Structures are given as C-alpha cells and as structure tokens.
Amino acid sequence: MRRDDGVAEERETGQDDRLVVVGGGQAAFALIARLRALKDTRPITLISAEQSLPYQRPPLSKKYLLREMTLDRLLYRPESWYAEHAIDVRLGRSVTAIDRATKSVTLDDSTTLAYDTLALATGATPRRLPDSLGGTLDGVFTLRDYRDADRLAEEMRPGRHALIIGGGYIGLEAAAIARTLGLEVTLIEAANRIVQRVAASATSDILRNLHLSRGVDLREGTGLTHLLEHDGRVTGAELSDGTTIRVDLVIVGIGVSANDRIAHDAGIQTANGIIADINGRSSDPAVFAMGDCAVLPFADMLIRLESVQNAVDQAETIAANIAGTPTPYHPKPWFWSDQYDVKLQIAGFGLGHDETVTRAGQREGSASVWYYRQGTLIAVDAINDAKAYVVGKKLIETGTTPDKAAIENPATDLKALLAS
Numbered sequence: 001m002r003r004d005d006g007v008a009e010e011r012e013t014g015q016d017d018r019l020v021v022v023g024g025g026q027a028a029f030a031l032i033a034r035l036r037a038l039k040d041t042r043p044i045t046l047i048s049a050e051q052s053l054p055y056q057r058p059p060l061s062k063k064y065l066l067r068e069m070t071l072d073r074l075l076y077r078p079e080s081w082y083a084e085h086a087i088d089v090r091l092g093r094s095v096t097a098i099d100r101a102t103k104s105v106t107l108d109d110s111t112t113l114a115y116d117t118l119a120l121a122t123g124a125t126p127r128r129l130p131d132s133l134g135g136t137l138d139g140v141f142t143l144r145d146y147r148d149a150d151r152l153a154e155e156m157r158p159g160r161h162a163l164i165i166g167g168g169y170i171g172l173e174a175a176a177i178a179r180t181l182g183l184e185v186t187l188i189e190a191a192n193r194i195v196q197r198v199a200a201s202a203t204s205d206i207l208r209n210l211h212l213s214r215g216v217d218l219r220e221g222t223g224l225t226h227l228l229e230h231d232g233r234v235t236g237a238e239l240s241d242g243t244t245i246r247v248d249l250v251i252v253g254i255g256v257s258a259n260d261r262i263a264h265d266a267g268i269q270t271a272n273g274i275i276a277d278i279n280g281r282s283s284d285p286a287v288f289a290m291g292d293c294a295v296l297p298f299a300d301m302l303i304r305l306e307s308v309q310n311a312v313d314q315a316e317t318i319a320a321n322i323a324g325t326p327t328p329y330h331p332k333p334w335f336w337s338d339q340y341d342v343k344l345q346i347a348g349f350g351l352g353h354d355e356t357v358t359r360a361g362q363r364e365g366s367a368s369v370w371y372y373r374q375g376t377l378i379a380v381d382a383i384n385d386a387k388a389y390v391v392g393k394k395l396i397e398t399g400t401t402p403d404k405a406a407i408e409n410p411a412t413d414l415k416a417l418l419a420s
C-alpha cells in the first residue's frame with residue numbers, strides 16, 4: 001500500500017492478501033468480525049446466496065416463527081457496519097466453482113473473483129422428502145432460512161393439522177411453536193425414540209413427556225409411507241403404523257447435508273463436509289472451512305458440529321490463523337433448544353457414552369442428565385436447570401469427573417463440586 005505522498009507504508013505480512021468468504025451465515029460473520037477486531041485490514045469480499053445481511057438462524061424455529069421477532073432484529077450488524085469495516089458484501093450471489101490453480105472463484109452471474117485466501121462457510125441444506133413420497137407437494141416445508149420461516153408462519157393457522165417428520169431439535173421446536181399457535185400436531189420419528197442421534201434415552205424420555213403433556217400426537221418408530229394430495233397440495237399422510245391422518249401442512253426435519261459440493265468439485269477433500277484440520281485448513285492450505293459445512297477432528301473422531309458455538313468458535317480461531325497467529329481449535333461444545341417454556345442446555349458432546357445419571361432439579365420439571373464414557377464425564381443435558389448446565393460445563397472443560405452418587409443425590413450442592 002502507498003500513502004498519498006507515494007511512500008510505501010510498513011504493513012504486517014499478509015495484510016494485502018485478498019480474503020474471499022463464501023457464505024453469509026453465523027460462521028462467515030464471526031470470521032470477518034474477528035479479523036477486523038484483530039485490526040486486520042486485508043480486503044475482504046463476502047458472497048452470500050441469501051438476500052439478507054448475515055443474521056441469526058436459531059430464532060427461526062423459535063420466536064421468529066411465532067412472529068415475535070422481525071428480521072432486522074436477527075441481523076448481527078446493520079448495513080453501515082460492513083461499509084465502515086470495508087467489507088465488500090455481495091448478496092443474492094452464489095459461488096458455483098473454485099479454480100485452485102488460478103486462485104479464483106466463479107459466481108452464478110459468471111463473474112470471477114481472485115483470492116489469496118478462501119474461507120468456505122457455506123452451511124448445510126435440509127434433507128428433503130423424496131418426490132416419490134410427496135416431497136414436492138405444496139404445503140411441505142423445510143426450515144433453514146428466514147424465507148422458509150416466513151412461508152411456514154403464513155401456513156401455521158389455529159385448527160390446522162401439522163405433520164412433523166423427524167424428532168430432532170428442529171422438529172421438536174417446530175412442534176412446540178405449532179401447538180403454541182393452536183395447531184393440531186402429529187410428530188413421527190422413524191427411530192425408536194426422539195433425539196436418538198444426539199441424546200441419551202433419559203433426555204428423550206423427558207422431552208417425550210413434555211410434548212405428550214402439550215397435546216402432541218407423538219409416534220416413535222413410525223415412518224411416512226407417503227403423503228396424500230389434491231390438486232398438488234398435501235391433504236393427508238399414510239403412516240407406517242397403518243393409519244391415515246389428515247394433514248394441512250408438513251414440516252420435514254430429517255437432518256441436513258453439508259454444502260460441500262463446490263469444494264468437492266475443486267478436488268478438496270470432503271466426507272459429508274469439507275475436511276478441516278485443527279487450524280481449520282482444508283486439504284488446500286489456501287482454503288479454510290468452518291461451521292456446519294466443515295468436518296473437524298474431535299476426541300479421536302472426525303465430526304460435524306451443527307451449532308452456533310462451533311460456527312463462532314471455529315471461525316474466530318480461523319481468523320487468528322489467517323491473521324498470522326497459528327491457533328488450534330479445540331471445540332468446547334454447547335448447544336441449547338427452547339421448547340414451550342422449557343430451556344434445554346447441553347454442555348459437551350455425548351457421543352459414545354456408556355452410562356448416564358439423571359438428577360432431579362430444585363424446581364418442578366427441572367432435571368439434568370449426566371453422560372459418562374469409561375468413567376469420565378463428557379456431557380450434561382440440563383432441562384430448566386441453569387446451575388447443572390454451568391457446573392457441568394466447567395467440570396467438563398477442566399476434565400473433572402464428579403462422583404456419580406453425588407450427582408444423583410438431589411441434596412448435593414453442585415457448586416461445591418467445582419471446589420473439590
């Protein structure tokens with residue numbers, strides 16, 4: 001860079017390198033915000049397929065769907081912030097290809113952009129029902145962006161019958177909103193219990209009882225045979241338990257696929273996600289991957305973490321790496337879900353647990369489920385129990401395993417466990 005008098009200014013290494021960020025979600029925003037907070041002044045272009053500036057996604061299945069929040073309240077920063085921080089934002093544009101040889105990306109309007117460093121923060125896409133089951137009928141929804149939530153909110157009218165396919169967190173949150181808005185709700189889960197992929201059976205039991213008590217017709221071990229239609233609009237569903245139900249709208253919450261196609265097509269290593277190393281680099285050292293689209297090393301496994309915590313923490317670590325300070329990313333997972341008046345908070349990662357201990361909370365309806373693997377505490381699910389969450393998180397982060405009998409005993413002062 002040259003000053004007005006033509007004298008070259010001293011610059012930190014890399015500050016002239018152009019960073020191109022593909023994606024405009026949680027991870028993309030965390031990356032650019034942290035880079036600018038680190039006083040990194042390199043040119044940044046952010047390309048997002050969405051029409052909106054980056055915004056928070058979690059409220060889409062919570063207060064935004066209830067119409068208690070508007071999109072402008074979900075934005076991380078207003079438009080002026082991007083101008084003030086010299087971020088070149090391209091909205092409504094997708095990157096269709098990466099050319100690693102020339103270090104450039106091609107956009108869907110056929111323009112190309114050169115990069116020195118490329119950050120992929122492309123998120124994930126909800127899995128759809130196959131056409132053969134009725135996946136393309138009117139009245140069938142998935143929930144990923146604010147336009148999905150707007151379309152769905154239009155349809156959620158009292159007295160209507162919603163079929164929710166999938167008993168993961170998105171499906172359960174959608175069920176809670178639908179009941180709150182006065183819809184009849186049937187939720188089917190093909191596995192033998194809800195949240196089976198991510199939680200222990202004790203947590204499934206608590207959530208099942210919650211939804212049954214709120215009038216959800218919850219059927220586990222039940223799949224969809226096919227949807228029924230009239231004039232291209234869903235009207236009913238045949239279920240694998242042999243019943244046929246009336247349906248006005250369907251919400252499909254059967255998981256997501258990582259948006260890794262452009263990386264894969266460019267010869268970057270992928271495995272349902274872009275494989276990133278401990279510093280967030282893909283198999284091409286000039287290309288980083290973060291958030292829902294990235295597969296990363298964690299406790300001897302390669303995993304994808306679909307959470308705000310991971311998107312933010314990983315992106316902020318990558319910002320440090322891009323800015324020149326080699327920094328490893330050691331995930332400290334946490335997650336939350338709001339259903340009716342219940343807040344579920346999860347610390348740690350329960351995959352591979354071999355034992356759980358359930359603890360009754362101090363307040364009615366509060367409880368926590370503590371996960372152990374080979375005798376070590378690895379995760380805690382806290383249901384309306386903030387103290388169990390805070391204490392459990394600290395214990396996991398410090399590698400401390402409390403005695404199981406002490407956890408199970410409601411008289412134990414959890415905070416005292418931190419001192420021991």
Ligand SMILES: Cc1cc2nc3c(=O)[nH]c(=O)nc-3n(C[C@H](O)[C@H](O)[C@H](O)COP(=O)(O)OP(=O)(O)OC[C@H]3O[C@@H](n4cnc5c(N)ncnc54)[C@H](O)[C@@H]3O)c2cc1C
Nearest residue numbers: 023025026027049057058094095122123291292306307308
């Ligand atoms: C309804 C809902 C509720 C959730 N609730 C919670 C919760 O309670 N707690 C929690 O921790 N997590 C929750 N999550 C998960 C959390 O929101 C995600 O983990 C997080 O948004 C991941 O951030 P990301 O930046 O990786 O991806 P995203 O936020 O999905 O952003 C990816 C962006 O990239 C864009 N994009 C994709 N491909 C291209 C391309 N080729 N070119 C240009 N742009 C592209 C997409 O359009 C999108 O804007 C929820 C998610 C959803 C959908």
